[in-house]
Amino acid sequence: MRDYILKRLFYSAIIAWGVFTVTFFLLRLGPTSPADKYLANISARASNVAEVVAAIEARYGVDQPLWKQYVDYVSNLVRGNWGWSLSTSMPVMELIKRHWIYSFQLVFLSFIFAATLGMLIGLYSAVKQYTKLDYIATFFSFVGISIPNFWLGIMLILIFGVQLGWFKTYYDTSLPIVSLANLKALILPVITLGTGITAGYTRYTRSSVLDNLRKEFVLTARAKGLKERQVLIKHVFRNALLPIVTIIMFDLGAIVFGGAYLTEIIFGIPGLGRISFNAIFADDYAVVVAVTLIGTILVLMTNLVTDVLYTVLDPRIKYT
Amino acid sequence: MSKAKYPVILVLLLSVLIAGCFGGKGKEEGVPTGNGKGGANGLSTPPGQKRQPSGTYISGTSAGDAETLNFILAADSASFGYAGLTIDSLATYDNQFKVQLRHLGKPVQVSDDGLVYTITIRDDLKWSDGQKVTSEDYVYTMKNLMFSDWLNYTYKSDWEEEAGGQTVFVKPEVVNETTFTITRQTVYPEFFDNAIINLVPYPKHIAQKYEGDVKAFTEAEEFNKLTYTGNLGTFKYEEWVRNDKFVASRNPDFYLGKEDGSPYFEKTMVKLFGSTPARMAALEAGDITSSGIEQTEAQKFQALPHLNVHILPTSGYLMLMYNLRGNGWDALKDKSVRQALAMAINKETLIQSVLLGFGEPAFSFIPKVSPWYVDEGLAKYGVGPLFDKNKAREMLLQAGYGSRRIDGSIEVKAKDGKPLKLTIVTNIGNKSREQAAFFIKQELAEIGIEVDIQLLPWPTLLRQYLMNKEPGSNQELRYNGGPKAISEKPWDLMVIGFNTNPVSPSGQEVFFKSDSGLNGNGYANAKVDELFTRLRTVEAVKESGRRALYAELSRLISEDMPVDFLAFEKGITGIKKSVQGVEPGINMGYNSHRWFYE
Numbered sequence: 023m024r025d026y027i028l029k030r031l032f033y034s035a036i037i038a039w040g041v042f043t044v045t046f047f048l049l050r051l052g053p054t055s056p057a058d059k060y061l062a063n064i065s066a067r068a069s070n071v072a073e074v075v076a077a078i079e080a081r082y083g084v085d086q087p088l089w090k091q092y093v094d095y096v097s098n099l100v101r102g103n104w105g106w107s108l109s110t111s112m113p114v115m116e117l118i119k120r121h122w123i124y125s126f127q128l129v130f131l132s133f134i135f136a137a138t139l140g141m142l143i144g145l146y147s148a149v150k151q152y153t154k155l156d157y158i159a160t161f162f163s164f165v166g167i168s169i170p171n172f173w174l175g176i177m178l179i180l181i182f183g184v185q186l187g188w189f190k191t192y193y194d195t196s197l198p199i200v201s202l203a204n205l206k207a208l209i210l211p212v213i214t215l216g217t218g219i220t221a222g223y224t225r226y227t228r229s230s231v232l233d234n235l236r237k238e239f240v241l242t243a244r245a246k247g248l249k250e251r252q253v254l255i256k257h258v259f260r261n262a263l264l265p266i267v268t269i270i271m272f273d274l275g276a277i278v279f280g281g282a283y284l285t286e287i288i289f290g291i292p293g294l295g296r297i298s299f300n301a302i303f304a305d306d307y308a309v310v311v312a313v314t315l316i317g318t319i320l321v322l323m324t325n326l327v328t329d330v331l332y333t334v335l336d337p338r339i340k341y342t
Numbered sequence: 343m344s345k346a347k348y349p350v351i352l353v354l355l356l357s358v359l360i361a362g363c364f365g366g367k368g369k370e371e372g373v374p375t376g377n378g379k380g381g382a383n384g385l386s387t388p389p390g391q392k393r394q395p396s397g398t399y400i401s402g403t404s405a406g407d408a409e410t411l412n413f414i415l416a417a418d419s420a421s422f423g424y425a426g427l428t429i430d431s432l433a434t435y436d437n438q439f440k441v442q443l444r445h446l447g448k449p450v451q452v453s454d455d456g457l458v459y460t461i462t463i464r465d466d467l468k469w470s471d472g473q474k475v476t477s478e479d480y481v482y483t484m485k486n487l488m489f490s491d492w493l494n495y496t497y498k499s500d501w502e503e504e505a506g507g508q509t510v511f512v513k514p515e516v517v518n519e520t521t522f523t524i525t526r527q528t529v530y531p532e533f534f535d536n537a538i539i540n541l542v543p544y545p546k547h548i549a550q551k552y553e554g555d556v557k558a559f560t561e562a563e564e565f566n567k568l569t570y571t572g573n574l575g576t577f578k579y580e581e582w583v584r585n586d587k588f589v590a591s592r593n594p595d596f597y598l599g600k601e602d603g604s605p606y607f608e609k610t611m612v613k614l615f616g617s618t619p620a621r622m623a624a625l626e627a628g629d630i631t632s633s634g635i636e637q638t639e640a641q642k643f644q645a646l647p648h649l650n651v652h653i654l655p656t657s658g659y660l661m662l663m664y665n666l667r668g669n670g671w672d673a674l675k676d677k678s679v680r681q682a683l684a685m686a687i688n689k690e691t692l693i694q695s696v697l698l699g700f701g702e703p704a705f706s707f708i709p710k711v712s713p714w715y716v717d718e719g720l721a722k723y724g725v726g727p728l729f730d731k732n733k734a735r736e737m738l739l740q741a742g743y744g745s746r747r748i749d750g751s752i753e754v755k756a757k758d759g760k761p762l763k764l765t766i767v768t769n770i771g772n773k774s775r776e777q778a779a780f781f782i783k784q785e786l787a788e789i790g791i792e793v794d795i796q797l798l799p800w801p802t803l804l805r806q807y808l809m810n811k812e813p814g815s816n817q818e819l820r821y822n823g824g825p826k827a828i829s830e831k832p833w834d835l836m837v838i839g840f841n842t843n844p845v846s847p848s849g850q851e852v853f854f855k856s857d858s859g860l861n862g863n864g865y866a867n868a869k870v871d872e873l874f875t876r877l878r879t880v881e882a883v884k885e886s887g888r889r890a891l892y893a894e895l896s897r898l899i900s901e902d903m904p905v906d907f908l909a910f911e912k913g914i915t916g917i918k919k920s921v922q923g924v925e926p927g928i929n930m931g932y933n934s935h936r937w938f939y940e
Contacts, residue, residue, distance in 0.1 A: 077494040081556050110584045111410035111566050117584065176619050184627045191624040192615065195583050287616030292586035296616065300407070300585060 023333070026341040027326070034322040041318045042311060046095065049307045050088055082108060084307075095311070105308030109301055114312045117297065123199060125293030129274070129282055131212045136219035137270055143220075144227025145259060148235065159224060166221025175214035175288035182210060192290040215285040219273065226269055230262035237261075263335055271328040274320070392603030395592055397939040399607045399921070402624055402633035404615040407585050412565035414487055414544065417496050424588045427610060428568050428575040431540045432461070437927025439713050439845050441539070444598075445475075445574070447520060450538060456529040456883045459538060462521045466597055469545050469572040477522035481514045482546035484524075492554055500537040503528045531882040532846035545570050573597045576605045576935045588612040598935060606923075606938035625649070625916050632921070635914040637698040649916045652926040655711045656913045657842045659704045660697075660778060662687070662766075662835055662906040667810060667864035669832040671764055673743060677902060682737035684723035684906040685730055687785045692724075693909050696777040700914060704907035706896035707854070711928050712844035716893035721901040724908075731789050738789070754790035763792045767807050768837040769800040775837045778908065782837070793835075806830045808862040822861040829862075836863075839911075844928065847892065848877040854904060865904035870895065 079085045086094070098105065104114040147159040183191035189210055197204040234240065235258055243253045283295030294313060301309035332339045408420035416422060430444040441449065445467060451460040467475035488495040489511045502509050505527035512533075513525040526533065548570055552559040564570050568579035574597065577590030589611045598604060613630055615621035625633045628648055635643050635651065644651045662683075664674045673679040689703040702710060705720045722728050735752040738744050743762060744754040756762045766782060768775040776797060783793040798807070810827035811817040817827070843849050851874040852858045856866035873895040882888040900907070917924060923937040924930065 077491070081494065081560070106561060109409055110407070111412065111560075112584070121584065172617075176617075176623070179620060179623045183629075184623050187627065191627045191629045192613065192620065195586050288620055290586065290613070290615050290620060292583055296585050304409075 023330075023341060027330070030326050030329075034319070034326065037322060038315060038318045042315045043092075045314045046092060046307075046311050047088065049305075049310055050084065050091065104312050107301070107306055107309045109304035109306035109309065110297075114308045117309065118294065118312060118316070121292055121294055121297050124195070124291050125282055125286070125295055127199065127204075127208065128211055128215060128285065128291060128293060131208055132216040132219065133270065133274070135212050135216040136223055139216075140220040140223025141227045141266065144224040145231055145254070147224065148228045148231035149254065151232065159228075163221040163224045166217045167225075169217065171214050171218055172284045172288055174217060175210070175285060178210045178214060179288070195292065211285050211289045211291060214288065215282060223266065223270070226266055227262065230265050231258055234258045234261045260335065264332065267331055267335065268328060271324045271331075274324050393606050393938055395603070395606045395608050395938075397607055398609040398611055399632075399937070400611045400613050400630040402613050402615055402621045402630040404618050404621045407614055408582075408588065410566065411568050411579070411582065412560065412562065413542070414493065414495055415560060424582070424612065425568065426575075427577045427588075427590050428571045428579050428593075429542055430575050431542050432463070433539045434932050435845060435929050436932045437925060437929050439929075442932055450534055452534070456531065456880055457526045459524045459526075459534065460517070460521065461524065461538065464597060465520050466600075467572070467574055468595075470570050473545070473547060474519070475543060475545075475572070475574065476519045477516045479543040479546045480541065481516050481522050482549065483543045484514045484541075486553060487544055487549060492556055493559065503530065528878065529880050529883065530878045531888060532848055532877070535846035536843065536849060577610050580609070586614055596935070602936070605935045628918070632915060632917040635916045637700050637914065640698070640700065640914050643916050648919055650919050650924070652915045652917065652924075652930070653700065654913045654915060654926060654930060655702075655709065655928050656911055657709045657711070657844045657928070658839055659707065659709070659842065659910045660701075660774060660837070660839050660908045661704070662782060662908060663838055663863050664835060664903075664905060665833050665863055666866075666904065667828045668826070669828040671834045673741060674834065676741055678737050679741050679743070680903040680906070681723060682734045682741070683786065684903060685728055685737065686734040686789045687724050687782055687906065687908070688729050689724035689908055692778060692781050696774055696781055697909060697911060700912040701909035702912070704910045705900045706907060707840070707842050707850045707899065708847045708892060708896055709842060709844055709910045712842070712847060714844075714847055714889060714892040716889065716896060719893065719897040721897070721903075723900075723903070723906065734789050744790070761792055762790065763794065764834040765794050765796060765832070766835040766837060767796045767798060767803060767833045769803045770797045771800070772839075774911070775839065779837045782835070796833075803836075807833050807836065810862070810864075820859075822857070822859055825856075825864065825866060827864070848874060851877075854899065863904065867898070867902055867904070870898055870902070873898065
């Protein structure tokens, strides 16, 4: 197992380096330039536009040959200097350190919410297949999957924030991260982000549990005289978990930089999703490359953790 | 316990958790429970008494975050906005465009020949380390920072002039500790309004450390955290959480607050929202103090008991630009055709249906609120007698774009007899422009012109439609590549908006002078060029001379119609009723240091 993990870490490093390199060059070869936002002002006033644009690009360091930019960037990176964010005027590392927690808490709590609720409802729905509760759970699953989360977020704000006044209409970053007030402030964003995911996990869990309920080992367990709860939790659910775990872990990477972004926008949460999106449109290369690298590492590590988790869930699985 | 009870217990537990967590939002944030002391009308402080500062003023925006507080490097308005909360400029305008002195100790003196500006600053301005702000700081900021090659200040051309066939900078010189002069070689009567009034100094003794090193200057902590601002502004920097909020706390040493104790808010915050609906919800719920309001929401917000909704004039105008370059409809080069199209578009209906009534018809680039606006002689196409679809068809027929049917009616068509089809382009994401494009399509359809609308991302609109170059040349793409230049993609009409400085509208020359940097549609009129040039001569120094020039320019442009000026939009702002001291107007924030919570 140790050798397997080391091998995976080695390949992950190569993949991460490859993704980082491709991102680095693609950004700089694009048609836009950091000087674009100055262009209208420059054109309105300067006689020699090209000269002024060249000077601004020199300020941003994009006037150097591409290979030199790359070498400089990599050598700074290994020394822990991730560059300066031109769209936010602070070191990239400091920007990420300050803002990662907002995305993390949102995503983490949403996953706890979605995974717990989704698996519970899915399990119950499978056990009570074709009953009224199963139909209700299925209906809400489809509704949950279909509702766009930005619409849901706005509706929650309007109902619970504006009409009822139970919550603030935006996320307050002055609240201590570890506090009940912060937890309360995250209720609506977590419901917004978690609802669609819950619906998905409900369906996956139901399907996986149903699949396992029909297997012979369940019959054997019941024949042995085990209590139904033991059959369900220790045998059925545990076997059903494998595909669900895979889906949950794969979702993690996508949600941080994809789905969480919309929730961050609606509730005014200054998380990494928003930071990275704004950096793309601002041609803030340093931030985009850094965030891509972090996202890549996150996905690679979650894949590794998933594979290791398999061996815990299913002792039959072994890696060499 | 039966299994059916488990989900019930789960729901109950969740309900308890939720009920325990909320109990309403509590006291309204930022609004004090004590009363602010004040005079009989609540607006002025009785002599000998200073109003007690209280509360946090929270303004909401979804226009985007600032890029930097090191504002000399900035190109976005948010950066200047944030920094402007902590450091004033030399002066500002009130709602009647009267100059209100800020760092200026007395009004700027201009020599009789209009070439020498004498600027005297207050003698009580101090940096955070206690050092006095002197004229050396101002002159250093101009000579060594703004005019330098190493820093490349975006707005440095506001301080340039053409003299002796060269582009040179104006000359600042120190006279004494609080006085400096700026000498020009050419007259520019609006130099104060366009440049001097907004001048903000950097501390020479700090900036010198970074001089010449753009990287070090960009990353300088003093400038990125505004630690030097001393008593120069209403507030002091407290924190800036990117993409979330900018917070500044009351400056107890504020130079204007010595006598009246202003400012009267403990803190000010600019809260960023990622979407307009979220910002509107926050204003409605009372979670923020003020914000702009969408036109579609104005009626709803006017009915809210806790808000004052102000409908204010702006200097932003919506227009239909004609492509007068080689790749647009050739007929647009004919003034009568441009006038015919303008005659077919009802501006008042456009304002009602697109701007929901929040606008005024426009006929030139000078808004009605401007002290230079002259109504007499303006060609008011699109309203009254100059809105006439039949006349529009007649004019197109006379220009050769139609034929008369047997029944006497006119069929508008291209010269080759085919149906006339034009393209309108505008940018996605601006509702007013999109809806205006569809409205214009309808109006032109009624006179027989088919219009195809293209909605494009803003960068694409700029790069492929507005920017141009001479075909087959090595010229780089620019906004005005010369008379032979054309854009990458063909277009005929463009719905777009510009902004005028009401006090110095001559800045619009960048769009309408034939050789100016932002003349994207290729307009050229020698008389217009001449008038803009005369606005920068001795003739325009006297108010009467300048007014006459603006009147002639407005009349000429409204008649020649390089663009069809559609409307000056109105802005809608909601402010909590508990905020007192507000004077609604085009420059509403000019006295915000005296606003207070009731």
